[in-house]
Amino acid sequence: MNILVCISSVPDTTSPINFNNNIFDTNGITFIINPYDEFCLTKAIHIKEKIGGDITVLNVGEANNDAILRKALAIGADKAVRINENPKNSKIVSECIANYCASQSFDLIFCGRESIDYNGGKVPGFLASQLDIPFINSCIGLDIIGDTIEVKREIDNGYEICESILPALIAGQKGLVEEKDLRIPSMRGIMTARTKPLEVVEIDTNSEQKISIVEFEKPSSRSECKIIDENNVEKLVDLLANEAKVI
């Protein structure tokens, strides 16, 4: 099974988020593999361990993203590809990946359901459409059955089971594997990752950027938390009634 896992590089959720003249300030930010992509990568490793195969991880981005690709190699991917492009919109990202895929023969393509930074959730659908292959979104389970797949996907108040032919594109999330299944790179994995191929590819795209960000607004800061002694119920009632005005 020839598997592609698309990897987006996103700020760690604990990083301080700031903007400078409406541009995201990357100072002091640690970048990580988009968590949804990590679930997909782990699932790809499970498939490889069960039926064999080859796992390529791919990022559309600049050289500073090589570190997250090396981490994906250390976790268990066989090969990494970075398409050298400043990914200014989802269309450019999907076009770059589609152009690369045209010269490859992937049976199964994984994307995360959405990136946790810009939360576009657009790349997987665009990509499947450009490659003209089936697309199943919000996947929380997947089994390979011969040359087809059976996929469990989350819907409102439940889930549904779908079957698809291969090649297909899966947008995955937690449930595809559980958090406890995620792999921390071992020392051996980190050493081996240094010798695995990381190919840098240049691709021309025709997409223009039709949307530009006008302004970012951070959520208003929460009011200060007050700790009230457990025996001082009167004070609690007074604050809820007169300050928070909720009773």
Ligand SMILES: Cc1cc2nc3c(=O)[nH]c(=O)nc-3n(C[C@H](O)[C@H](O)[C@H](O)COP(=O)(O)OP(=O)(O)OC[C@H]3O[C@@H](n4cnc5c(N)ncnc54)[C@H](O)[C@@H]3O)c2cc1C
């Ligand atoms: C108006 C606007 C301006 C932007 N300007 C910039 C900018 O100046 N610089 C910048 O770096 N970013 C910029 N971005 C973010 C950039 O567009 C996103 O990286 C890209 O659009 C994909 O984000 P998404 O939220 O649509 O991805 P989603 O569709 O939410 O991502 C879903 C999945 O697609 C895959 N995927 C997404 N992005 C990549 C990727 N780059 N490589 C491989 N797989 C990927 C991953 O599997 C991911 O889990 C901008 C976004 C917008 C909306």
